[in-house]
Amino acid sequence: MASGSAPIGFQGVEMAVHGSNEYSQDHSPPGEAAGSQLAGVGSPAYDSELTPLKREVAQGSGKQTVFFKDGKRRIDYVLVYQVYEEQEQEWRDKREQKRQDYFEQLKGEGLELEEDHEAFDKKSIFVKVHAPWKTLSREAEALSLKMPREENNYVRKGWWDRMIENMRCSIKSPFNHGLEDMQNYITLPFSKAKQKSFIGIEDKDKFFTPAQRSLMVNGILVRTPYSREKSKVGFERLLANKAIEAAYPLHSGGSDVPEDEEQNERSVLRHVWARWGAWYKYQPLDYIRRYFGEKVGIYFCWLGLYTTWLWPAAIVGLLVFIIGCGISGDDIPSKEICDDNLTTLFYMCPLCDVSCDFYFLKETCYYARASFLFDNGATVFFAAFMCLWAVFFLEMWKRTEVGLAYRWDVLGYEEQQELPRAVFEATVKTKKENPVTGRLESFVPTVTQLTKLMRALSVVFFFIAVVIAAVIGVVVYRITVVAAMNENNSLRQFSSIATSITAAVIQVILITVLDKVYQYVAVLLTEWELHRTQTEHEDSFTFKMFLFQFVNYYSSVFYIAFFKGKFTGYPYNYNELAGARLDECGPGGCMIELTQQLAIVMVGKQVVNNFVELLLPKLKAWWRRRDTKDEDPDDDKCVQRWEEDYDLADLNQYGLFAEYLEMVIQYGFITLFVAAFPLAPVFALLNNLIEIRLDAYKFITTLRRPVALRAQDIGIWYSILDGVSKFAVISNAFIIAVTSEFIPRTLYSYTMSPTDDLKGFVNFSLAYAPIRTNFDGTLPESSLKTIYNQVHDHQLKAPGSNALYNSSDTCRYRSYRQPDGTRKVFWWEYLTSALAFVIVFEHVIFAGVALVAWLIPDVPADLKEQMQRVSFLGEQALREREVESEEREARPTSDV
Structure with missing residues (x-):
């Protein structure tokens, strides 16, 4: 599959959506197909279901393996624990008892365990977990895991898809990621009773991919109790009390295998995807999904599409800025401010009440010219453009998302297939009959849910109030520093910019500190709420965090845009706060200060995040390896795959939350305040071109392999993006009407x-x-x-x-x-005109939004047709195979 890259990801995504296989030459079963498909990087074909060094490399051979000591049973999961000699005997005995009880329960669930006491660090004990076919088939049927039943040769494209395909054909050679398209199959939920009708079932060891195996084993590990008390389930609590140190599935092999040697799935992705030189190439989304699961695959698909759509926004924003630079020299108000002949005309009142001096407006000449670069008629057009851009982007994502979910067999997963969380079932004692299945299931009464929700929201609002208090503290800082700098004639001209920059830096520090504190509280609150499914659990956590982060990141920007200088008063009648005059806009106006704040917070946040994402996992890995640095360098003992993975950083329980949050906050900056900072999409695009490859590098090289979790969409993030897009219309309308000089200038030009x-x-x-x-x-x-x-x-x-x-x-x-x-x-005329502008701007944009939503259906017409066709073929194939099976069974009897 040729799927989306950072700059051109959308084109490839559409190819993935509709299951195109016109470039695929391999029609072999899933287990065999991987080798030939992944051989597209110029390496020999390999069997992705085997260890990259093949089964001959078993334990003790001096080389790495992903199998038990017998060289046959695959390691599907690894549990790690340590015996702490420095702790009291009673403490150690309790944890040992929990571990042993847990391991016995796992064996009762059908898993096979093998302990390795010969760790390189001489203190860690690795428990390797294998799931035999009987256990896997049981879990696959319980999860309704969809497996291939028939090759899907259906290819029919609408006008949009044909246009995208034609565009892709002209650039396929230079921008292709180097891997063949994966074969598309008709899939049906796995059934043990009808397992012979599935493709590739002949080799049961390779029928399920390693990612699918880890998903099923993880489900067993999560729901298995470690005590006689049924409420004590899963390895998460064992991790919390140090009975277990870590739990993770294995990577398929090393990530830095030279290209002229035999490759594994991980190294292939490292060469073709997780490298800086591939910034312009398609992302191999099918291979990402195969290795990391649907949830990670959908994230990178969304990130690729978002980055692709940033290109037109960045180009238009850059043009708007260039236009502003071109016409800035003709701006009459700026010329008047900078005109030496008019210097004494604009003799300005002091900026503070006690020791500030009078000054000439000409001193703000630089700020006046800089402000006009971002405050002109072109930015009004760009604000409207970005509001419509956001709608187009979200509509196209809905189309892409549903097609991707259908191709990856997760469409309707949350409603039909997602199972309750193990902690929920073990903790909740009340039962209720499911009206769909007719089975008794655990449930939380509505009154209890509402009570917990109100209590949780009260904590959330308390922390939001803390953020607002911090913003007020920054305002007081601004007032104090401006007054202090204005006392010095040599510093007075720098007071505005110095205060804006230092206040923005303080705001970034506060954002970071409050974020860490609140995230800890949000985790506790979400666990306490006890949600039924993992999706509901993650959505609740996401909503709490975003409410807080919205205020945390945007509060200072909203203050400058809509409140600063609006309630200051006038000479001899100034309003005061804490005995000091309220903060007011500098002589250059609030628009340039808003631009400065946006640039510092947005760009500064991106730089810090990228630095942390790249450095923090490496530091964690170094910290884990610190105890082995004094080992004998001549020791030829092989560091096994499970030991190397143990040294890597672990993805937290909320997985991709931090990745999504970073991008959604950025999305807010380029939509909510774009009228004040047209270059925001440019900085966002530059950041995302790095972000895609940085995230890829992080997942491939510095993080343990995450469990291949399933998902059908980006969850509550879509609702958040949609809400931000709608709020952006109102925000930009008021920025133009209240903060910008566009309305008063236009009104003066036509009336005065x-x-x-x-x-x-x-x-x-x-x-x-x-x-x-x-x-x-x-x-x-x-x-x-x-x-x-x-x-x-x-x-x-x-x-x-x-x-x-x-x-x-x-x-x-x-x-x-x-x-x-x-x-x-x-x-009063200006106030009326500003209100009229807001109303007209909102109505025009929202009318455009409605028109776009009506013109672009959520599900492409050809995809609907394909879904119907595939459903028909699936039923037909099932009937044909059942008839063949019945005839085969009846033939010997008839011969007799």
């Missing part, structure tokens, strides 16, 4: 300027305040010198006015007010 330009706009937007004393009864000596040496006796005429005024008697401040502090008529 006879030539329909912006001459005199700066002067018009600045109100006058009489110079009395410095608001506390004193006037700084430096201010007296400035007034009387530089401005005194300058009789200036305000643009558009015949009135002369003495600028040494007044100072200016940003507001549409009369000298007595009352609002100008223009301010």
Whole structure:
């Protein structure tokens, strides 16, 4: 399968969705197909179901193996424990008893165990777990695991898919990942009674892939009790109390096998996928799914599609920025601010009440020009473009997701096949008849669920209040630092940018610290809620975390965009907080500060996350290996596969949550505030081109192999993305209307300027305040010198006015007010225009959203037809095989 790459992943994803096999030359059963398909990287074909060094390499041969000592039974899972000599005997005895009880229960479930006491570190004991055919077939039937029954040669494509295929054909050679397309099969739920009708059943050792075997064994490990008390189930609790150190399935082999040597599944993915040089190539999604399972495969598919769709957003955003750079030199308000001839006209009031000095607006010339780069008519267009872009992206993901779920046999999995969590069944004692199956099942009463939900939400809202308090603390910091820097004439011109940058850095630190604390609390709350299925459990945890993270990451940005400077007041009537004047926007306006905050938080977060993702697993692996560094270097004892994997970092219980959260937070930055930062999609694209390969590298080389869990979609993340997209329409509308200068400039141009330009706009937007004393009864000596040496006796005429005024008697401040502090008529006109703009903008965008949703069906028409066709072929094949079986059984009798 040629599937999506980082930049062009969508094209390949569509190929995967519709099960295209026109490039596949291999029609062998699953067990045999893997070798020839994976040989596409220029290596000899190999049997993916065997150890990469083949079965002749058994324990004690000096080479690695993934089999028991007999060289025949595959290791499906590994449990690790240690005996702590430094602990009390009673402590050790309790844990030993739990382990032995657990191991006996596992044997009773049909698993075979083999202990290895010859670890390289001389202290770890590895318990290798094997599931024989009888156990696997039982579990496969219980899980309704779909297996191949018939080759699917159905190929029929709609106009969209034909267009994508034509695009792909022209770039297949340079962008193909080098692997052949996997064969597509008609699959049906496994049945022991009808097992002979499945393809590849002749070799039972290779019928289930290692990923499927690990999934089934994991299910047994999770639900098996380790005590006579049936509520004490699963190895998670044994891990928590140190009875077991680790539990994981094995990687198929080493990841750094040279390309001229025999490859394993892991090394193949390392060569063709998890390397920086493959940033422009398709992702081999079928192979990712085969090795890591559907949940990981869907994540990388979503990440590839999202990155692909960032290309048009980044290109348009870059064009908007270039347009802003091109027209910035013609911006009349910026010219007026920077004009030396108008310097004394814009003599600004102090930015604090006690020791701050007066200053000229010309000092903010740089900020005025920089602000216009991100605050012009082109950004209004881009905001609308991104709102519609988000809708198109989500609609196309729905189409991709349903096709991928169908191809990977997980469509309807959560509703029909997902089993209750072992902890839920063991803990919940109340039973209720399932109206669908008619069986008694554990359930939690609705009243109990609501009670737990309300208690959990109260804790969530408490932590949200903590975040808001932290934001207020940052606001107080801004007020204090601005006042302190404005006392120094040499630092005054840097006060705005210095305060914005340092406040943003403090915000990032607070975000990181609060995130760690809250995540620990969210885990405890979600476990306490006791959800029925793993999907419900993860969705609840995700929702709590996102509510908190939404406030944590975006609160400071929302403050600058919608609150800063809006309630400050005016000279001699300023509003105060904690005895200090409320924080207000600098002379350049809040838009440039909003842009700075977005750039620092977004880009800074991406850099930190990538650094942590790359470095942290390596540090954990080093920490595990630290005790073996003094071993004899001449020791020729082989470090076995299970020992090497033990040194790797473990994926946490919520698996891909951190990966999704990072991308969804980024998605919020490029949609919620894109009107203030058109370059956000550019930085997001650059980050994601690295992120795809970084995540791939992490999963292949630095993490233990995760259990190949199943999933049919990205879960609650889609609802979150949809909510963010809708909220982005409102957010961008208010940024343009309230924070940007677009509305007042446009209104002034059409109502106040006879030539329909912006001459005199700066002067018009600045109100006058009489110079009395410095608001506390004193006037700084430096201010007296400035007034009387530089401005005194300058009789200036305000643009558009015949009135002369003495600028040494007044100072200016940003507001549409009369000298007595009352609002100008223009301010009310602006307020009305801003409200009208918000209403029109929202209605137009939401109308476009509805139109897009109506034009693009969630399930492609040709996929519906294929689903019906495959269902028919599956039933037909089943009937034909049953008839053949009946005829075969009846033939000897008839001969007699």
